[in-house]
Amino acid sequence: MTASTLATDNILEIKNLSKQYPGFFLDSISLSIPKGSIMGLIGENGAGKSTTIKSALNLIRKDSGTVTFWGQELSSSKQIKEDIGVVFDGINFYETLTPAKTGKVLAASYGQWNSRQYADYLQRFQLPPDKEIKTFSKGMKTKLCIAAALSHDPKLLILDEATSGLDPVMRDDILDVFLEFVQDAEHSILMSSHISTDLEKIADYIAFIHKGKLLFCKTKDELRYRYGIIRCRTEEYNNIDKSDILAYRKEDYQWNVLVADKEKAKRKYKTAVIDDATIDDILLLYVKGEQTK
């Protein structure tokens, strides 16, 4: 079951989004984010995650397809942008600014800006308001961007590799902020990340983009509880019904075979060792292994 089929009330709907560059084709991506949920976008470098996000935000022109936020195109109303908070990888403010001055710039830009909330986030993240950004660590800069994104009362947060390069403790702090954000059933997050453990911790849905194609968009629980990896030798691999295999990879003495229903596989291949599949396992098998479906 995909996110889009589960959804009745979507914050973001991307339909057949395509974009061609020399040597790259984003091929008809469709996904939707229901209210109150976190969608994780995974894929290898250059898979098309950022292109999908940038196309959705009109930062690059899409060749075809539609992107709607609350049923409306982004260009149709400035109010839609008030309701979207975005955090890119890296800071977007010149480094001689201070958080206090950044707050003033954003207060003059967003109608919904909440200065008190911004001050609270600065305090919570231990960001000195009057210190220049150039003195901040990468983690502090990311926190500043998150504080800025959350302080205009957005309903959708879009994070493009926002947690990359942060240490585990800081990532954990930030993930807690995101979980807090989606406690409001009207809020959602679209989060692209290389760090699958982050997504395993907070995402409700995982969309996997590989070489510009959306391979799947499923609930995290479906991936976690239904997907499995059969670890076997060549003789056992030859006996596996090929229609059960999603992807496989041969290592030195072992075959790793990804299946969509591990319980069914356990019943069918009683002697085989079948492990739970992590998101990393799935990603590696699709990217580095051979796909059959």
Added chain:
Amino acid sequence: MKGLILKDLYNIIHNAKSMFFILLFFAIAFLPSSGVQGYILTCTILCTMMIITTFSFDDVSNWTPYALIMPLSRENLVAGKFIALFIFSAAGTLFGVLAGSIGIRIASAFMSVSESAAALPLGLSAIVSLAVSTIFGGISIPLVFRFGPEKGRLLVLVSFSIPSIICYLIYRLLIALGIALTDNLITIFLYCSPLLALAWNFAMYRISCYILARKEF
């Protein structure tokens, strides 16, 4: 759009300090010889050029994509740059008038200062300096939007010849039409220079909007 202008002002404040000392140095070095009028023009042009520096700051901090996810249109982004340009130019003119007037009084107390009889009145000098500077600055904006601040900065120097060539062509045209350029006509033309600057910058604004509308980030 207020946020965009505020951001440029905050960013440029560091440069403004060094600019202040440069303008003071120019006052000491050139005011006694070139007069207040020349000094006002110098101040205005130097301050106008700070607009290109703001583009460099935007480029380094990857600001533009971020600005585009704010509740602003691409036209707002362009308009913000033209307003910042006007603010920088006007600040330069104001500084030139004040520092020039004070400086020339101080200088004349210690040395003989050359004052040309043909020099423009102070108010008209300020108006013309502002118009000329915004015309030059106006060309830089579409160029920097198109080519980025590094290439754009070089092209701006070359492009400064464009208004000069246009002025020369108009001058030749007037001669060809048998219209004599009297002092009176030149004064009228100088008083009209703000209108020319307005029309020129509107054209540059439209070109910049066209360029930015096609840009991907």
